[in-house]
Amino acid sequence: xxxxxxxxxxxxxxxxxxxxxxxxxxxxxxxxxxxxxxxxxxxxxxxxxxxxxxxxxxxxxxxxxxxxxxxxxxxxxxxxxxxxxxxxxxxxxxxxxxxxxxxxxxxxxxxxxxxxxxxxxxxxxxxxxxxxxxxxxxxxxxxxxxxxxxxxxxxxxxxxxxxxxxxxxxxxxxxxxxxxxxxxxxxxxxxxxxxxxxxxxxxxxxxxxxxxxxxxxxxxxxxxxxxxxxxxxxxxxxxxx
Amino acid sequence: xxxxxxxxxxxxxxxxxxxxxxxxxxxxxxxxxxxxxxxxxxxxxxxxxxxxxxxxxxxxxxxxxxxxxxxxxxxxxxxxxxxxxxxxxxxxxxxxxxxxxxxxxxxxxxxxxxxxxxxxxxxxxxxxxxxxxxxxxxxxxxxxxxxxxxxxxxxxxxxxxxxxxxxxxxxxxxxxx
Numbered sequence: 001x002x003x004x005x006x007x008x009x010x011x012x013x014x015x016x017x018x019x020x021x022x023x024x025x026x027x028x029x030x031x032x033x034x035x036x037x038x039x040x041x042x043x044x045x046x047x048x049x050x051x052x053x054x055x056x057x058x059x060x061x062x063x064x065x066x067x068x069x070x071x072x073x074x075x076x077x078x079x080x081x082x083x084x085x086x087x088x089x090x091x092x093x094x095x096x097x098x099x100x101x102x103x104x105x106x107x108x109x110x111x112x113x114x115x116x117x118x119x120x121x122x123x124x125x126x127x128x129x130x131x132x133x134x135x136x137x138x139x140x141x142x143x144x145x146x147x148x149x150x151x152x153x154x155x156x157x158x159x160x161x162x163x164x165x166x167x168x169x170x171x172x173x174x175x176x177x178x179x180x181x182x183x184x185x186x187x188x189x190x191x192x193x194x195x196x197x198x199x200x201x202x203x204x205x206x207x208x209x210x211x212x213x214x215x216x217x218x219x220x221x222x223x224x225x226x227x228x229x230x231x232x233x234x235x236x237x238x239x240x241x
Numbered sequence: 242x243x244x245x246x247x248x249x250x251x252x253x254x255x256x257x258x259x260x261x262x263x264x265x266x267x268x269x270x271x272x273x274x275x276x277x278x279x280x281x282x283x284x285x286x287x288x289x290x291x292x293x294x295x296x297x298x299x300x301x302x303x304x305x306x307x308x309x310x311x312x313x314x315x316x317x318x319x320x321x322x323x324x325x326x327x328x329x330x331x332x333x334x335x336x337x338x339x340x341x342x343x344x345x346x347x348x349x350x351x352x353x354x355x356x357x358x359x360x361x362x363x364x365x366x367x368x369x370x371x372x373x374x375x376x377x378x379x380x381x382x383x384x385x386x387x388x389x390x391x392x393x394x395x396x397x398x399x400x401x402x403x404x405x406x407x408x409x410x411x412x413x414x415x416x417x418x
Contacts, residue, residue, distance in 0.1 A: 001383065001385060001414060001415070001416050001417065002414065002415050002417070003412060003413065003414055003415075004406060004413045004414055004415040005413060010413050011413075011415075012406050013404060013406060013415045013417075014354070014357065014362060014404065015354075015356045015357060015360050015362065015403060015404055016354060016356060017282075017286045017300075017356060018286050018287075018288045018356070019286065019292050019297055020291060020292055021288070021289065023403060023404070023417065024286070025404065025415075025417070033301050036404075036417045042297075042298075042301070043298070043301045043302075043305070044305075051415075054385060054412075054414045055385075056383055056384060056385040057383070057384040057385075058381055058382070058383055058384070058396065059381070059382055059384050059393075060378060060379055060380065060381060060382075061374070061376045061377065061378055061379070061380045061381075061382050061393065061395070062378035062379070064371075064382050064384045064391075064393050065371050065378075068371065068384075068386070068391040068393075075370075075371055075386075075390070075391030075392060075393060076368035076369070076370065076371075076390075076391070076392050076393070077368060077369050077370070077371055077373075077374040077376065077382070077392075077393045077394075077395070078366060078367075078368060078392070078393065078394045078395060078398060078399075078405070079366075079367040079368055079369045079374075080375075080398060081361075081363050081366075081367075081398070081402065084361060084401065084402075087361075087401055088395075088397045088398055088401050089397070089400075089401070090397055092397065092400045092401070096400075099289055100289050102289060102290055102291035102292070103291055155379075157379070157381065158381075
């Protein structure tokens with residue numbers, strides 16, 4: 001998701017091609033060519049420009065509803081486009097998994113279509129296998145010396161990545177054993193604890209403790225297939241603890 | 242003396258015949274050139290295939306010049322056809338018609354965005370409130386929040402349409418999946 005402005009101009013994008021199973025887009029204003037995955041213009045008048053990333057989450061609808069109604073009273077949902085309701089394939093991920101891959105990167109312990117969470121920080125790139133993040137949440141690691149925590153939410157599906165530092169100190173986050181395993185993971189009690197006596201919710205905000213009312217910095221990440229992440233981040237390492 | 246003149250005349254007619262043969266080849270060559278302006282990028286950016294950076298550069302470069310060049314080629318084929326038609330045999334006329342058809346087809350095709358035929362862009366996005374959305378709780382959405390405005394884009398829809406130009410809290414964004 002990107003802000004669609006470059007060099008002070010508002011742009012409108014459309015699909016114009018495919019590059020290694022990512023899209024190429026063009027903007028109606030200048031006809032420049034852009035990589036969907038990097039947000040960079042690779043050809044045309046705006047070549048060399050980069051779009052600014054728009055921070056966003058992939059959440060279950062239930063979680064999004066609970067968060068957006070709590071804080072904003074309302075939010076809007078993209079409606080199905082008339083005439084296409086039957087085209088939306090809930091099994092699309094299984095379909096995509098059958099596609100051949102245009103590139104393959106064996107040797108780092110991952111299959112081409114393994115889903116990873118890609119984090120880049122301070123010029124370093126690291127891939128966290130989604131299965132691992134789901135199994136071990138929160139996954140704690142350091143990238144370029146910065147402590148990060150990858151967290152699966154109360155629904156077991158939604159993922160967020162936080163900079164696990166508060167007040168200039170590194171904090172250790174761990175699951176609250178008491179809140180675990182309640183009502184199929186939809187428990188409103190879901191929370192993380194830290195070594196400073198805080199409790200944190202899935203929005204990354206402290207609900208009690210000395211940090212109450214403050215929030216951790218969210219870190220952008222890309223949920224991606226391994227082959228694709230590796231292609232655009234050739235020097236990536238893989239989290240393997 | 243007489244012989245030399247005759248020889249010269251023969252040479253000249255031979256030349257003309259060669260020149261004509263060249264002329265007859267030209268519409269075909271132009272048509273092939275025109276068709277390649279469509280086919281090269283179409284071949285390079287096939288789905289599911291690897292595109293190297295250089296191949297992609299070539300494909301985009303060809304795509305950028307193709308609209309103008311296919312028209313130029315079409316004009317050339319047309320002009321040659323008019324010039325050659327009367328003198329052409331039936332077979333040559335068939336050739337001319339094929340060259341013309343290919344040139345027209347190329348000029349049309351390089352102006353089409355067939356990716357949009359495949360992927361059905363959203364022309365006018367509609368939105369509903371969370372309460373009115375027919376989504377199951379487990380469905381994944383791409384969520385964005387700017388200021389007081391929150392938006393959810395169901396992934397099953399975005400995985401089909403792939404791209405949406407939207408404006409949230411007066412910030413123009415493009416949602417891609």
